Amino acid sequence: xxxxxxxxxxxxxxxxxxxxxxxxxxxxxxxxxxxxxxxxxxxxxxxxxxxxxxxxxxxxxxxxxxxxxxxxxxxxxxxxxxxxxxxxxxxxxxxxxxxxxxxxxxxxxxxxxxxxxxxxxxxxxxxxxxxxxxxxxxxxxxxxxxxxxxxxxxxxxxxxxxxxxxxxxxxxxxxxxxxxxxxxxxxxxxxxxxxxxxxxxxxxxxxxxxxxxxxxxxxxxxxxxxxxxxxxxxxxxxxxxxxxxxxxxxxxxxxxxxxxxxxxxxxxxxxxxxxxxxxxxxxxxxxxxxxxxxxxxxxxxxxxxxxxxxxxxxxxxxxxxxxxxxxxxxxxxxxxxxxxxxxxxxxxxxxxx
Amino acid sequence: xxxxxxxxxxxxxxxxxxxxxxxxxxxxxxxxxxxxxxxxxxxxxxxxxxxxxxxxxxxxxxxxxxxxxxxxxxxxxxxxxxxxxxxxxxxxxxxxxxxxxxxxxxxxxxxxxxxxxxxxxxxxxxxxxxxxxxxxxxxxxxxxxxxxxxxxxxxxxxxxxxxxxxxxxxxxxxxxxxxxxxxxxxxxxxxxxxxxxxxxxxxxxxxxxxxxxxxxxxxxxxxxxxxxxxxxxxxxxxxxxxxxxxxxxxxxxxxxxxxxxxxxxxxxxxxxxxxxxxxxxxxxxxxxxxxxxxxxxxxxxxxxxxxxxxxxxxxxxxxxxxxxxxxxxxxxxxxxxxxxxxxxxxxxxxxxxxxxxxxxxxxxxxxxxxxxxxxx
Numbered sequence: 133x134x135x136x137x138x139x140x141x142x143x144x145x146x147x148x149x150x151x152x153x154x155x156x157x158x159x160x161x162x163x164x165x166x167x168x169x170x171x172x173x174x175x176x177x178x179x180x181x182x183x184x185x186x187x188x189x190x191x192x193x194x195x196x197x198x199x200x201x202x203x204x205x206x207x208x209x210x211x212x213x214x215x216x217x218x219x220x221x222x223x224x225x226x227x228x229x230x231x232x233x234x235x236x237x238x239x240x241x242x243x244x245x246x247x248x249x250x251x252x253x254x255x256x257x258x259x260x261x262x263x264x265x266x267x268x269x270x271x272x273x274x275x276x277x278x279x280x281x282x283x284x285x286x287x288x289x290x291x292x293x294x295x296x297x298x299x300x301x302x303x304x305x306x307x308x309x310x311x312x313x314x315x316x317x318x319x320x321x322x323x324x325x326x327x328x329x330x331x332x333x334x335x336x337x338x339x340x341x342x343x344x345x346x347x348x349x350x351x352x353x354x355x356x357x358x359x360x361x362x363x364x365x366x367x368x369x370x371x372x373x374x375x376x377x378x379x380x381x382x383x384x385x386x387x388x389x390x391x392x393x394x395x396x397x398x399x400x401x402x403x404x405x406x407x408x409x410x411x412x413x414x415x416x417x418x419x420x421x422x423x424x425x426x427x428x429x430x431x432x433x434x435x436x437x438x439x440x441x442x443x444x445x446x447x448x449x450x451x452x453x454x455x456x457x458x459x460x461x462x463x464x465x466x467x468x469x470x471x472x473x474x475x476x477x478x479x480x481x482x483x484x485x
Numbered sequence: 486x487x488x489x490x491x492x493x494x495x496x497x498x499x500x501x502x503x504x505x506x507x508x509x510x511x512x513x514x515x516x517x518x519x520x521x522x523x524x525x526x527x528x529x530x531x532x533x534x535x536x537x538x539x540x541x542x543x544x545x546x547x548x549x550x551x552x553x554x555x556x557x558x559x560x561x562x563x564x565x566x567x568x569x570x571x572x573x574x575x576x577x578x579x580x581x582x583x584x585x586x587x588x589x590x591x592x593x594x595x596x597x598x599x600x601x602x603x604x605x606x607x608x609x610x611x612x613x614x615x616x617x618x619x620x621x622x623x624x625x626x627x628x629x630x631x632x633x634x635x636x637x638x639x640x641x642x643x644x645x646x647x648x649x650x651x652x653x654x655x656x657x658x659x660x661x662x663x664x665x666x667x668x669x670x671x672x673x674x675x676x677x678x679x680x681x682x683x684x685x686x687x688x689x690x691x692x693x694x695x696x697x698x699x700x701x702x703x704x705x706x707x708x709x710x711x712x713x714x715x716x717x718x719x720x721x722x723x724x725x726x727x728x729x730x731x732x733x734x735x736x737x738x739x740x741x742x743x744x745x746x747x748x749x750x751x752x753x754x755x756x757x758x759x760x761x762x763x764x765x766x767x768x769x770x771x772x773x774x775x776x777x778x779x780x781x782x783x784x785x786x787x788x789x790x791x792x793x794x795x796x797x798x799x800x801x802x803x804x805x806x807x808x809x810x811x812x813x814x815x816x817x818x819x820x821x822x823x824x825x826x827x828x829x830x831x832x833x834x835x836x837x838x839x840x841x842x843x844x845x846x847x848x849x850x851x852x853x854x855x856x857x858x859x860x861x
Contacts, residue, residue, distance in 0.1 A: 181768045182711055265726050268692060271653035271668075273639035 169198040172243055201243070319345070508532050508575070509829055517549060518602045519794055519822050521556055523829040525563075525578045525606060526802070526853070531829075534573040544571025548593035555588050555599055559606065559616070580857055583610030583673065590620030592663045597629030600652075600669060604638055605798055607671035608647050611857035615670040622657045622665030623698075623740050624760045629791065631667050632694045632728075632744040637756045641792050645799045646678040647671070657730045659698045659740025660762065675855045677799050679806040682787045683845065686751030691716055691778075693725035695771075697741035702729045704767045708743045711771030716745070716778070743771055745778045753787040785843055786813030793819040801832040803850030812844050 319342050328341045344358025353361055368375055449458040509531045511520050517533070524531040536544050545553075545567065553565050553574070562579030590599050596618050607614045624630045629638070635652040642650060650671045658665030693712060695705040705727040716723050725743075730736075742760030749755075757777035759770045781790060787810055788796045797819065800808040812819075826832050832848055839845040 181766075182707070182714060264724065268636070268724075268726060269694070269728060271635065272649065272651045273635070273643065274648045274650075 166198060169201045173198070173201065176244065510534065511825070513537075514545070514549065516818065516821050516825065518552070518598070519798075519818070520825055521552070521576065521602060522605050522798070523825055524576055525556070525560060525581065526609065527829045528578055529829055530575065530577045532573065532575045536572045536574075538572050544568075545574065546593065548591040548598070551591035551593075552599060552602065555590075555602070558586055558588060559603070559610075559614070581606060581610040581614075582857070583607075583612035583614045585615045585617075587617040588619070590618055590663075592621055592661060593625070595621045595623060595625045595628040595660070596631055596665065596667055597624065597634055600631070600634050600667075601629065601638075603669060604634070604642075604650075604671075605795060607650070607669070608642075608674045608677075609853075609855045609857060610671075610673055611859060613670065613672050615668065617666065617668050619663070619666050620658070621660050621663040622654060622667060622736070623659040623696075623742055624758065624762060625660050630742060630744060630758055630760070631665075632696065633756055633758055633791075636692070636694070636744065636746050637754050637789055638792060638795065640752075640754060641788070641795060642799070644678070644680050644682065645803070646676075647674055656734040656736060657696060657698045658736025659738045659742075659760075662737035664736035664738070673855060673858050675858055677803045677850075677853070679803045679808045679850060680796075680800065680810060681808065682751075682753070682810045683839075684751050685753050685785060685787045685811060685843075686749035688720060688747045688749050688755075688782060689722060690748040691720045691723040691725075691745065692748070693723075693743060693745040693774075694728050695725060695741070695743040696728045696730070698730060698735040699737075699739035700741055702727070704741045705729055705743075707767040708741065708771035708774075711768040712743060712745060712775040713771075715772060715775040719779075720747075741767060741770065743774045745774050747778060747782055751787070755781045755789050756791075757781050784813035785841070787811045788813075790814070790816055794822040797823060797834070797846070797848075798826070800846075800848055801826055801830055801850060802853040805850055805852040807847055807849055809845060809847040811839060812846055814842060815844065 332338045332341045340359050340362050344353070344360075344362050346358075347353045347361065348355050348358040370378065448462050449456050451457075507529075509524070509529055511531060511533045512535045513533075514536045520531060520533065537546075538544075550567070550571075553567070553576070556576070557563060557565060559581065560579040561582045564577040564579075565574060567574040588599070590596055599618060599620070603614075603616060607616075622631045631652065631654055635654070639650045639652060642648075651669070653668045654665075655668060656664060656666040693709070695708045695712075697705040709725040709727060712725060713723060725745075740761045742758060742762075744756065744758040746754055746756040755778065757774055757780070759774035759777060761767075761770060763773060764770050784790060790813060793812060793815060796810060800810060823834055830851055832851055834846050834848045837845045837847075
């Protein structure tokens with residue numbers, strides 16, 4: 133009785149439990165030997181299926197199992213199986229089952245002994261391959277690299293850094309960028325005086341130092357004066373508004389000069405018979421040289437010429453066509469200005485009334 | 486070997502320049518996805534006739550209409566005209582803009598069915614493509630599971646220079662009710678590399694994933710142990726992982742399956758899979774998968790037999806250079822695909838016998854470049 137209870141208790145595998153329960157339900161009289169034989173038969177069938185032996189997987193009734201058990205009495209072959217659990221597969225219940233089953237098997241004599249090795253080795257494998265498991269189950273195909281294509285593992289590091297430059301497929305572009313980088317470093321280390329490396333910490337300082345040095349090298353500036361000319365250019369004496377006005381005026385002047393030159397010259401575009409004039413002598417070019425301000429500055433409004441109120445408004449009314457028109461409100465208020473919204477001098481105002 | 490019901494596509498009168506504008510005509514519902522891929526990539530309109538004309542359920546099935554809807558979603562400017570009875574349709578392809586899309590796949594086929602259409606198109610979009618698909622992540626009717634696609638299809642593209650493809654399984658869902666969700670994202674490339682893969686190498690590693698949804702997690706373990714029993718004797722470096730999703734993320738129907746992948750010393754991959762659709766006993770499923778894998782490895786070559794068409798497609802779309810690859814036995818899908826490629830892209834393959842049932846296929850690429858990709 134006790135033995136059979138123990139037998140029933142230790143069976144943890146769910147399928148075998150089901151079969152054992154079923155067979156227990158069938159044989160109401162609870163003949164110990166029949167039960168145990170039935171359960172052992174079920175276990176054997178399970179084992180055969182698991183280890184892939186080529187047998188037809190027909191169900192075996194408990195009676196047949198008992199018969200077979202009785203006939204194969206002296207079969208003591210022990211089959212050693214290496215049951216390495218996979219990473220996360222072996223649960224604690226499974227481990228307990230296997231070790232307990234070996235006990236159960238050992239008790240009866242007329243049964244094929246199946247010895248399961250302990251799952252401690254399986255646990256070691258679990259910890260070792262944890263990283264591998266994560267890499268394998270990862271979504272990115274590039275992270276499966278440890279498994280899939282190991283030769284591209286070196287490329288993956290470079291690929292991540294190059295992610296922004298997806299257009300640089302060609303070898304040429306790659307080598308050009310390398311050359312640019314080398315040149316930049318050479319400029320920083322060799323061309324600049326060593327003192328600048330310590331003083332020019334910010335990127336803008338480095339930029340100015342390099343541009344200044346290049347100007348000196350190209351003989352546009354006296355040696356030692358390169359960055360000072362740049363600084364002078366950035367620290368203007370005028371306010372921003374006046375600077376923008378200067379830029380606008382210069383652009384207009386250039387445009388007129390260009391038109392005149394084009395009209396006067398024999399060929400299209402700026403040029404004489406002898407060739408193109410040097411743009412540095414005739415005035416500022418459209419493209420920004422070093423230290424030349426072009427383009428829109430912050431706060432620079434698009435100015436529309438001809439919209440400017442010329443002359444005599446004195447802050448009130450509209451002066452157009454030689455006539456100063458005052459509205460009733462203005463007159464009523466005396467010299468008070470019309471209040472309403474921000475006022476921008478020079479900007480076209482649409483006023484109703 | 487006569488393939489029942491196959492008609493060679495009309496080629497018109499030779500390869501004149503007007504042939505590029507002629508509509509390609511195909512017949513029958515078979516090989517539909519590969520023909521759609523060729524249509525979109527080559528930019529030529531296709532017309533498919535005689536789709537199940539004698540069947541009780543005449544014409545296009547629901548999952549095929551869902552597939553055409555997916556095509557419409559990921560392309561821009563394409564027109565699909567389906568006849569009244571559904572036995573024929575015309576597709577005028579548009580461009581591939583890329584971007585983010587979501588699609589609910591029909592439950593008649595697994596998500597792998599739809600992904601097999603997306604994977605060759607994704608690298609040629611204007612912007613990187615990200616697609617979220619809902620449906621059945623398991624396998625239905627010998628479709629690929631999402632595990633296969635992730636561990637086999639995407640690494641196959643590495644040799645063409647397409648790296649950083651990603652397939653994330655957010656939820657699993659088995660047939661028949663599905664409930665799975667995956668996210669597929671792909672980078673874009675301008676050109677494909679030319680491959681010269683002639684050495685299959687020796688199998689050194691075996692990996693596998695066993696999944697189970699809405700059943701006891703022990704089922705996955707049992708499949709693993711059954712497969713191990715067969716495979717351990719061949720390769721010592723065998724790791725089979727169990728991937729069990731629980732609760733919400735395990736879909737709506739019970740099911741389980743296992744995917745096995747073998748990797749050789751030269752990084753060629755062979756795979757096989759089996760699921761609860763074939764058998765209700767996990768041990769049988771595991772054993773079947775292991776035996777299918779052994780059979781697959783026996784057929785040899787450098788490419789898994791279910792991915793032959795993909796490799797051939799990318800060889801044909803490569804730079805104008807001769808690409809070579811070693812194959813095992815060619816499947817009928819592959820053979821028909823080569824015929825369709827000749828009709829649509831004009832690419833011919835040279836097949837030479839490489840001994841021991843292996844074939845060396847080489848071709849001259851057409852120099853396909855991703856014109857959709859922006860020049861920044």
